[in-house]
Amino acid sequence: xxxxxxxxxxxxxxxxxxxxxxxxxxxxxxxxxxxxxxxxxxxxxxxxxxxxxxxxxxxxxxxxxxxxxxxxxxxxxxxxxxxxxxxxxxxxxxxxxxxxxxxxxxxxxxxxxxxxxxxxxxxxxxxxxxxxxxxxxxxxxxxxxxxxxxxxxxxxxxxxxxxxxxxxxxxxxxxxxxxxxxxxxxxxxx
Amino acid sequence: xxxxxxxxxxxxxxxxxxxxxxxxxxxxxxxxxxxxxxxxxxxxxxxxxxxxxxxxxxxxxxxxxxxxxxxxxxxxxxxxxxxxxxxxxxxxxxxxxxxxxxxxxxxxxxxxxxxxxxxxxxxxxxxxxxxxxxxxxxxxxxxxxxxxxxxxxxxxxxxxxxxxxxxxxxxxxxxxxxxxxxxxxxxxxx
DNA sequence: ATCCTTCCATACGCCAGCGTATAGTCCCTT
DNA sequence: AAGGGACTATACGCTGGCGTATGGAAGGAT
Numbered sequence: 001x002x003x004x005x006x007x008x009x010x011x012x013x014x015x016x017x018x019x020x021x022x023x024x025x026x027x028x029x030x031x032x033x034x035x036x037x038x039x040x041x042x043x044x045x046x047x048x049x050x051x052x053x054x055x056x057x058x059x060x061x062x063x064x065x066x067x068x069x070x071x072x073x074x075x076x077x078x079x080x081x082x083x084x085x086x087x088x089x090x091x092x093x094x095x096x097x098x099x100x101x102x103x104x105x106x107x108x109x110x111x112x113x114x115x116x117x118x119x120x121x122x123x124x125x126x127x128x129x130x131x132x133x134x135x136x137x138x139x140x141x142x143x144x145x146x147x148x149x150x151x152x153x154x155x156x157x158x159x160x161x162x163x164x165x166x167x168x169x170x171x172x173x174x175x176x177x178x179x180x181x182x183x184x185x186x187x188x189x190x
Numbered sequence: 191x192x193x194x195x196x197x198x199x200x201x202x203x204x205x206x207x208x209x210x211x212x213x214x215x216x217x218x219x220x221x222x223x224x225x226x227x228x229x230x231x232x233x234x235x236x237x238x239x240x241x242x243x244x245x246x247x248x249x250x251x252x253x254x255x256x257x258x259x260x261x262x263x264x265x266x267x268x269x270x271x272x273x274x275x276x277x278x279x280x281x282x283x284x285x286x287x288x289x290x291x292x293x294x295x296x297x298x299x300x301x302x303x304x305x306x307x308x309x310x311x312x313x314x315x316x317x318x319x320x321x322x323x324x325x326x327x328x329x330x331x332x333x334x335x336x337x338x339x340x341x342x343x344x345x346x347x348x349x350x351x352x353x354x355x356x357x358x359x360x361x362x363x364x365x366x367x368x369x370x371x372x373x374x375x376x377x378x379x380x
Numbered sequence: 381a382t383c384c385t386t387c388c389a390t391a392c393g394c395c396a397g398c399g400t401a402t403a404g405t406c407c408c409t410t
Numbered sequence: 411a412a413g414g415g416a417c418t419a420t421a422c423g424c425t426g427g428c429g430t431a432t433g434g435a436a437g438g439a440t
């Protein structure tokens with residue numbers, strides 16, 4: 001592992017975030033993870049805050065990438081099925097999402113000092129809006145779509161949390177089917 | 191606020207936990223919250239770990255108290271309705287629950303150094319088992335009851351998370367009805 | 381071959397929180 | 411009133427993480 005660039009640090013920071021939460025996105029620990037000293041870090045970034053922001057940026061970009069990938073599917077039901085299977089198959093994103101939300105700066109909705117709140121809120125809304133849109137495209141009334149999207153995404157977050165402590169068995173396909181049912185969509189091709 | 195006892199500290203620690211997560215259950219900050227210096231703390235407790243455990247103990251006891259209260263209701267459907275209204279009306283317990291889960295010691299399922307994992311797992315299972323039992327008593331098949339209980343509790347956690355960042359409007363009664371539907375139970379007296 | 385840019389290591393000062401030691405203060409008992 | 415137990419304040423050393431300063435190495439350009 002030769003020289004590093006800012007992106008290597010951002011990637012490692014996101015990994016640390018998934019594993020240990022925001023507190024783990026710390027300069028010295030991540031430096032150890034990269035087998036390097038923090039002297040390297042302060043070359044690429046001005047401070048720790050910038051590292052956190054870089055990790056969040058990557059996370060947000062991943063959401064956009066997933067959505068962009070789904071857009072190639074014409075059938076909204078198919079899009080949701082692929083999304084659910086992907087969502088419940090991974091676990092990494094759910095871990096990040098959940099941790100981020102729970103660690104949003106103490107001031108509940110207020111403009112947190114670190115700006116984490118804004119990103120988390122933006123990404124959450126984006127995902128909900130995307131699911132809502134797909135459900136409406138599939139023929140559901142706006143109100144019903146909103147309700148189901150919220151229930152499904154909340155379930156996604158909660159399930160990830162429970163899976164993390166080993167309470168919910170994380171059978172991938174099984175959970176995806178359950179989520180599809182909650183969305184009011186058929187699990188297999190009509 | 192005269193002299194303090196260990197219970198005062200435990201109560202304050204649980205408050206801190208609800209607001210700022212495990213990291214906020216720190217000796218000096220809680221001392222400030224109590225308007226006292228940490229000299230007091232180390233008289234009542236041997237170390238910080240003991241304070242965390244005391245807070246967790248209180249939290250677990252609250253769960254048992256709620257269950258004990260529900261047991262006075264004969265109809266399982268009624269029990270669940272009261273539980274859901276209480277659950278979605280408060281928000282404090284949900285905040286504690288999902289923060290605790292998300293902050294369980296980095297080693298995912300492993301025996302965490304602080305023992306937080308064990309308590310969280312125990313409480314989560316207890317709640318799920320209680321809901322499952324009520325659903326079965328209400329006539330649902332074991333498998334269905336397990337599925338619905340899990341979905342409802344996961345939704346509870348996720349919704350609390352989303353409400354925290356202001357994404358899900360937290361209309362109390364509305365959410366309770368939604369949860370009852372997810373449990374496959376009627377929202378109002380038959 | 382030398383220089384300059386890029387990247388990294390080491391050493392330092394700083395702060396917050398943990399835990400300890402020590403010296404109180406208040407109140408209750410006798 | 412004197413003594414002792416219950417509770418608290420203050421001061422200290424220690425650790426981990428932040429940020430700075432400074433001095434290299436490594437490799438391409440000339």
